[in-house]
Amino acid sequence: MNQRGEAAGRRSGRKLNILDPRKASHERRKRELLEILEPVLGSDDSDSSSIFLCWGKDNRCHIAPVKIPNSADDVTIWQEIRRLWYAHRGDWRKRLNLFGVREVRIVEISIAGRELKGKQRTNHKRFVGTYTTEDLAAEKGRLEQTIASYDPQEFPCPYNPSTGRVNCFSSCISYQLDGITCPEQTLYQARRELSRLNMRPFLTLAFSDPGVATVNGLLEGEGVINTHSGILSKLESWHCPKLGELQFRALIIDEDRTRGSQCVVLLLTVVVIFLMVAGAKLAYGDWGTAWNVGCFLVALATLLWMWANHTVA
Numbered sequence: 001m002n003q004r005g006e007a008a009g010r011r012s013g014r015k016l017n018i019l020d021p022r023k024a025s026h027e028r029r030k031r032e033l034l035e036i037l038e039p040v041l042g043s044d045d046s047d048s049s050s051i052f053l054c055w056g057k058d059n060r061c062h063i064a065p066v067k068i069p070n071s072a073d074d075v076t077i078w079q080e081i082r083r084l085w086y087a088h089r090g091d092w093r094k095r096l097n098l099f100g101v102r103e104v105r106i107v108e109i110s111i112a113g114r115e116l117k118g119k120q121r122t123n124h125k126r127f128v129g130t131y132t133t134e135d136l137a138a139e140k141g142r143l144e145q146t147i148a149s150y151d152p153q154e155f156p157c158p159y160n161p162s163t164g165r166v167n168c169f170s171s172c173i174s175y176q177l178d179g180i181t182c183p184e185q186t187l188y189q190a191r192r193e194l195s196r197l198n199m200r201p202f203l204t205l206a207f208s209d210p211g212v213a214t215v216n217g218l219l220e221g222e223g224v225i226n227t228h229s230g231i232l233s234k235l236e237s238w239h240c241p242k243l244g245e246l247q248f249r250a251l252i253i254d255e256d257r258t259r260g261s262q263c264v265v266l267l268l269t270v271v272v273i274f275l276m277v278a279g280a281k282l283a284y285g286d287w288g289t290a291w292n293v294g295c296f297l298v299a300l301a302t303l304l305w306m307w308a309n310h311t312v313a
């Protein structure tokens with residue numbers, strides 16, 4: 001039956017295209033993906049792009065898209081990133097320095113699906129997924145190696161800053177031999193990429209003060225700004241692409257958890273000690289004994305705290 005259908009399809013090429021079940025399932029998969037990616041793509045958002053912001057662990061992270069109008073400048077982009085981050089994580093973090101942002105990095109993410117609506121209904125535009133960190137040191141090492149192994153030509157081709165390109169002479173090896181890139185072009189490209197990687201710590205500075213982003217073009221060439229058409233073209237990378245197969249580059253925000261949690265432990269200890277003093281008052285019926293119990297607990301807690309710090313150090 002199937003063979004007969006295929007034969008019929010071959011006889012009339014146009015009909016095959018319409019009836020081909022593989023093509024139909026590919027189209028169905030694309031529609032399903034568009035539905036899941038609705039918070040990123042929207043209905044008619046072709047004049048805006050998205051940046052994925054993520055936080056959490058590498059095997060389970062939260063992902064939220066930041067919508068950026070294509071006309072937005074660098075400072076506006078960073079203001080929007082900051083606004084969205086605090087909208088998702090709570091405005092109180094701005095005032096409480098203990099839960100501050102430690103670092104902003106660039107990672108590769110895979111989206112597993114939409115996050116459950118749960119308690120906060122506003123969160124349903126978020127995704128869950130995983131991320132992998134790139135080996136920055138290895139990448140820098142590779143570029144340094146390229147620069148170190150540069151072998152100048154007899155007449156080195158000059159770099160033209162006004163166009164950002166290398167003006168090749170007719171004696172350039174790239175003209176004489178097919179498939180060989182101009183050595184000067186390779187050198188300048190490696191130098192520029194290395195300088196971009198060396199500026200990565202600026203991402204954290206721009207997050208805390210968006211003004212830093214002016215004339216620094218921190219997201220240029222990093223591939224974290226996803227245009228509407230760029231995302232749509234990812235849907236065509238495989239036959240029936242799976243959601244997790246669509247890879248995106250994203251900004252990850254690392255929080256200063258240790259300082260925050262230390263402060264919480266300290267506060268809890270104080271509360272517990274006061275409760276135990278109150279309990280001792282009820283048990284012994286006199287404040288003198290209760291405060292003695294309290295003093296003993298404070299001494300014990302201090303001893304444990306010092307011991308814990310010594311062990312960790």
Ligand SMILES: [Zn+2]
Nearest residue numbers: 157168172182
């Ligand atoms: Zn050249």
